[in-house]
Amino acid sequence: MAMKLELQVNGIWRSVAAEPGSMLLSVLRDQLDLTGTKYGCGEGQCGACTVLVDGQPVRSCITRAEAVAGKSVTTIEGLERDGRLHPLQEAFLGAGAMQCGYCTAGMIVEGVALLRSNSDPNETQIKQGLEGHICRCGTYPRIVAAVRMASLAMREARHD
Amino acid sequence: MIDRRQFFQALGGGLAIFIAREEAPAQQQALPQEIDAWLHIGKDGAITVSTGKVEMGQGARTELTQVVAEELRAPVASITMVMGDTDLTPFDGGTAGSQTTPRMVPQLRKAAATAREMLLDLAAEKWGVDRAALVVSGGKVADPKAGRSAGFGELAEGRKLLKIIDASVPLTPPEQWKVAGTPLAKVNARNIVTGRHRYPSDITRPGMLHGKVLRPAAFGALLVSLDASAAEAMEGVKVVRDGDFAAVAAPTPQAAERAVAALKAEWKTTPQPNRAELFDYLKKNMQGRANPNERGSVEKALAEADTRLRETYTVAYIAHAPLEPRAAVAEWNDGKLTVWTGTQRPFGVRNELMAAFSLPQDRVRVLMPDTGSGYGGKHMGDAAIEAARLARAAGKPVKVVWTRQEEFSWAYFRPAGVIEVASGVRKDGIITAWEFTNYNSGGAGLQIAYDIPNYRIAFQPARSPLRQGSYRALAATANHFARETHIDELAHAAGMDALEFRLKNTQDPRFRAVLEAAAARFGWGKTKPAPGHGFGIAAGWEKGGYVATCVEVAARPGANPKIERVVEAFECGAIINPDNLKNQIEGAILMGLGGALFEAIDFADGRILNARFSRYRVPRFSDVPPIETVMLDRKDLPSAGAGECPIVGIAPAIGNAIFAATGTRLRSLPLVLKGSA
Ligand code: FES
Ligand code: FES
Numbered sequence: 145m146a147m148k149l150e151l152q153v154n155g156i157w158r159s160v161a162a163e164p165g166s167m168l169l170s171v172l173r174d175q176l177d178l179t180g181t182k183y184g185c186g187e188g189q190c191g192a193c194t195v196l197v198d199g200q201p202v203r204s205c206i207t208r209a210e211a212v213a214g215k216s217v218t219t220i221e222g223l224e225r226d227g228r229l230h231p232l233q234e235a236f237l238g239a240g241a242m243q244c245g246y247c248t249a250g251m252i253v254e255g256v257a258l259l260r261s262n263s264d265p266n267e268t269q270i271k272q273g274l275e276g277h278i279c280r281c282g283t284y285p286r287i288v289a290a291v292r293m294a295s296l297a298m299r300e301a302r303h304d
Numbered sequence: 305m306i307d308r309r310q311f312f313q314a315l316g317g318g319l320a321i322f323i324a325r326e327e328a329p330a331q332q333q334a335l336p337q338e339i340d341a342w343l344h345i346g347k348d349g350a351i352t353v354s355t356g357k358v359e360m361g362q363g364a365r366t367e368l369t370q371v372v373a374e375e376l377r378a379p380v381a382s383i384t385m386v387m388g389d390t391d392l393t394p395f396d397g398g399t400a401g402s403q404t405t406p407r408m409v410p411q412l413r414k415a416a417a418t419a420r421e422m423l424l425d426l427a428a429e430k431w432g433v434d435r436a437a438l439v440v441s442g443g444k445v446a447d448p449k450a451g452r453s454a455g456f457g458e459l460a461e462g463r464k465l466l467k468i469i470d471a472s473v474p475l476t477p478p479e480q481w482k483v484a485g486t487p488l489a490k491v492n493a494r495n496i497v498t499g500r501h502r503y504p505s506d507i508t509r510p511g512m513l514h515g516k517v518l519r520p521a522a523f524g525a526l527l528v529s530l531d532a533s534a535a536e537a538m539e540g541v542k543v544v545r546d547g548d549f550a551a552v553a554a555p556t557p558q559a560a561e562r563a564v565a566a567l568k569a570e571w572k573t574t575p576q577p578n579r580a581e582l583f584d585y586l587k588k589n590m591q592g593r594a595n596p597n598e599r600g601s602v603e604k605a606l607a608e609a610d611t612r613l614r615e616t617y618t619v620a621y622i623a624h625a626p627l628e629p630r631a632a633v634a635e636w637n638d639g640k641l642t643v644w645t646g647t648q649r650p651f652g653v654r655n656e657l658m659a660a661f662s663l664p665q666d667r668v669r670v671l672m673p674d675t676g677s678g679y680g681g682k683h684m685g686d687a688a689i690e691a692a693r694l695a696r697a698a699g700k701p702v703k704v705v706w707t708r709q710e711e712f713s714w715a716y717f718r719p720a721g722v723i724e725v726a727s728g729v730r731k732d733g734i735i736t737a738w739e740f741t742n743y744n745s746g747g748a749g750l751q752i753a754y755d756i757p758n759y760r761i762a763f764q765p766a767r768s769p770l771r772q773g774s775y776r777a778l779a780a781t782a783n784h785f786a787r788e789t790h791i792d793e794l795a796h797a798a799g800m801d802a803l804e805f806r807l808k809n810t811q812d813p814r815f816r817a818v819l820e821a822a823a824a825r826f827g828w829g830k831t832k833p834a835p836g837h838g839f840g841i842a843a844g845w846e847k848g849g850y851v852a853t854c855v856e857v858a859a860r861p862g863a864n865p866k867i868e869r870v871v872e873a874f875e876c877g878a879i880i881n882p883d884n885l886k887n888q889i890e891g892a893i894l895m896g897l898g899g900a901l902f903e904a905i906d907f908a909d910g911r912i913l914n915a916r917f918s919r920y921r922v923p924r925f926s927d928v929p930p931i932e933t934v935m936l937d938r939k940d941l942p943s944a945g946a947g948e949c950p951i952v953g954i955a956p957a958i959g960n961a962i963f964a965a966t967g968t969r970l971r972s973l974p975l976v977l978k979g980s981a
Binding site: 163164165166170173174177178179180181182183184185186187189190192219220221223224229233236237240242243244245246247248249252270271272274275277278279280281282283284285286287288 | 360361362363487489490493494496497498499500501502503505506508514556557558559625626627628629674675676677679705707708883884887888890891892893894895916917918922923924925926928931
């Protein structure tokens with residue numbers, strides 16, 4: 145039977161009833177109606193479902209719901225603060241780094257984590273960091289450019 | 305058909321311009337029976353434009369907004385495109401074949417220009433001045449001499465004016481474009497980066513259940529018996545069986561999975577061809593007769609040629625694998641069916657639903673929220689019908705989202721094919737004979753852009769072992785691969801440079817222009833490949849666009865060569881949005897790279913053996929070579945679509961570069977060197 149879980153999602157404590165075997169992706173999408181996080185493969189291969197759990201990027205499609213009990217989850221919907229986009233969201237807009245945009249949420253969330261661990265990643269490091277993500281539309285060069293742009297903007301903002 | 309009263313009831317008063325499907329007689333005032341699109345200006349100045357075209361990432365929403373903004377002299381933000389809703393948008397045959405740009409762009413330009421002229425008339429009448437004294441800009445009509453202006457909304461207020469587009473209305477020439485022709489950012493990009501945009505698979509409805517279909521044991525399998533008792537005993541589960549279709553609806557996706565797993569089904573399978581025998585099978589199972597396109601005498605020309613060549617090329621089935629799998633939410637209300645689904649043919653899906661449920665047109669509505677891409681793969685309404693069947697049985701809305709495995713197995717594929725080419729060339733490098741037969745993969749892109757006096761070109765349909773259908777550029781990928789590889793082989797046989805040979809055999813100025821542009825940017829003939837490296841070139845034309853691609857590869861022991869760089873020149877008439885165009889070209893090159901180097905559907909015994917991203921490799925970040933694009937902007941030519949043509953050059957260019965680097969000629973897609981991992 146469904147199991148009660150408490151988790152913090154985008155800063156708010158939520159209580160959910162997760163069915164046995166249900167994955168974090170389904171909890172977010174089907175129970176909390178946070179549909180910004182996408183399903184692309186269900187086997188950890190495409191990155192569309194990426195969210196941050198306690199700041200670390202995870203594939204929510206293969207992360208059991210009970211494994212995140214008591215933890216803090218950040219989804220694409222949680223990156224905007226007081227109507228202000230995260231610099232990486234801005235950079236995706238600036239670089240036009242999307243076509244259909246279905247991969248975008250996963251790319252941005254992973255990119256945010258990447259920029260936290262390395263504030264000035266070079267092209268190779270960005271490609272390595274995002275290798276687990278598929279953009280079937282092939283906007284890869286623009287995604288790399290967007291992460292570079294955001295890294296620059298964030299470093300400049302820090303120096304202001 | 306348009307009902308004037310209903311139209312204004314829905315949208316409020318204002319001005320409306322209709323684009324009639326058929327050109328209306330000049331004086332005809334009656335509203336057309338069939339329209340292609342409409343444009344409305346409301347009293348708040350909001351401009352609503354409706355077209356049956358859909359947005360799947362190719363940028364149609366943005367480009368159409370741009371051309372309307374251009375002709376109407378209105379801010380982009382004041383324009384809303386209503387797309388892909390069969391109740392609100394005019395009928396459309398489907399968003400495919402790169403037809404949105406050549407067909408919808410000119411129509412919307414005319415509609416917006418007609419509206420602009422109407423607004424000028426209204427302002428002239430309002431102020432009692434000559435319309436020549438007025439200027440339209442920024443969503444306003446101004447009378448500069450008198451120092452007054454009126455917004456579009458103000459002019460439209462209190463009116464209920466309907467007009468059919470004026471085919472002779474003056475259009476802004478592309479050289480004077482200020483909004484069209486510029487790199488406007490995607491209009492709904494902010495909703496995408498914030499996760500707010502709802503794709504078809506994100507739609508939810510009150511009380512909605514989740515559906516899951518029991519997939520057959522193999523292609524062509526028949527459902528002999530079904531024991532659904534265990535599933536039916538589960539709380540809130542509804543089981544539907546109808547012929548070979550069996551599916552469940554349940555309150556959660558997990559419950560639906562458990563229920564479908566509890567179905568005990570017995571299937572009767574029939575032997576199915578395997579991948580290993582595919583190409584033989586296609587040639588042995590022709591269907592109907594090819595209808596060749598012929599000129600001169602190929603036999604005679606072949607007999608007289610100084611050098612003759614005869615080769616066979618093959619292409620594998622590949623999957624579109626759109627990142628958003630097929631999805632649909634269906635809801636029945638008082639006998640009316642509403643379905644939200646990702647499809648390139650909302651009206652086609654409406655027809656499928658009408659047929660499946662014996663419903664009249666006004667009882668079915670299909671909505672297509674901007675979708676997680678299609679690439680030609682989302683033409684059919686399978687998921688829509690599945691969700692609708694379940695929703696009808698359950699008496700509640702039902703969502704069906706295909707898993708990735710379902711998407712890889714039960715959608716349809718880019719056709720596999722065998723292509724036979726025989727050709728003859730004269731000592732001076734002129735191609736004199738060309739015989740080209742495509743088995744199964746299709747007729748798109750068959751015709752040559754080379755000036756060959758004798759040819760016979762044919763598409764021979766065959767029975768396909770797998771379900772196949774449309775793909776980005778259709779068979780043009782296969783036909784260009786065979787043709788441009790063969791041309792390279794001919795150049796080699798004639799002892800000529802691959803670029804020089806192509807230029808020698810075509811007078812088509814647009815074809816020559818892209819070849820020359822790509823070659824110049826690449827440095828073709830100016831630099832020599834490093835040891836172990838090779839240069840390859842290929843070119844083509846398709847859907848009104850021309851493309852030429854140059855590639856440098858580096859041989860690697862025990863592995864397929866590495867793609868060092870790609871240069872692609874593309875020309876599709878007047879460019880509407882250079883940023884979107886570049887995005888489309890890069891995307892097409894990268895998608896084409898997958899089909900060129902590693903994508904292939906593996907199948908045996910009626911099952912797909914690699915129906916997962918872990919087994920079916922698609923291009924990733926590490927596969928991306930440096931790409932340079934050269935966009936030739938022909939403002940004097942009508943704009944053509946760009947979703948397809950730029951994909952056709954990459955595979956043959958890579959193959960030709962591999963030959964240059966290694967001396968091995970590869971004639972099958974994907975290109976895999978023997979002994980490479
Ligand atoms: S959906 Fe989770 S990695 Fe693809
Ligand atoms: S933009 Fe379509 S999958 Fe990345």
